[in-house]
Amino acid sequence: MSATTSRGSASPALRARAAAPGACATDLTRDLPLPITRTAAEGAAVVIHLATLGADGPTGGFFDDGGPVPW
Template identity: 85%
Template structure:
C-alpha cells in the first residue's frame, strides 16, 4: 500500500485528452439529415467532452501543470470550409461531423477562458486524417499514420506554463477558425 504522501500525489490528473468521436453518415447532406442523427453525433463529440471534462476537473486542478487537449479536426475550421482554395471546401456538405467539431472548438475556447486562471491550458488539436478505422471509408487515400497525427496532441499536452490556451493547432501551427 502506498504511503499517504504517495497516495495524495496520485490523486490528480495531469493531462486529459478527449479523443472520442463519431462521424455520422458520410455524404449525407444537411437537407437529408434527421435531427436525431445530429443529436447522436453532438452527444458524443460535444456533450461527451463536456461531461468527461467536468467530471475530472477536480483532479486537473490538483495537478501542477494541467492540460486538456480536445481532438478536433480541420473540418471544424470555418475558414477551411469556406476557402475555395482549401481542399476541405470541396468535401461534400454534411450537418454532422463538421458541425460537431466546430462546436467542440467553441466549447474548448470557453473552457480555456474559464480555466486559464487555474493554470489549466485547454486547446483543440487537428491531427489530420490518419489511416484508422474512422477514415477507412473516405473517398481518397489516407497515408498519415496515427502516430503522426498524435504529434500535435503530445505537443499540446506537454506545453510549458506560459504556453497558449484556447488556440487551434495542427502540425504546422495555428489552424484558422
C-alpha cells in the same frame, strides 16, 4: 470551446487547447474511398506536442501540425 474554457477558468494554470490530428490511416478509415497515408503516430504528434507544452504555452486555440488554425 477551448477559447471559452480558457477564458472562464478559475485556475490560471489551466490550459485549454484543441487539436486537429488530420485524417489518419486506421481501421476506421481503411474502407474510405480516399487515399489516406497519414499514420496514427503522425496524427498523434500534434496532440502530444500540445499536451507537453509548459504553463506558458498558448491557450484557447485550435492547432494542427502547422500551429494555430485561424478562424
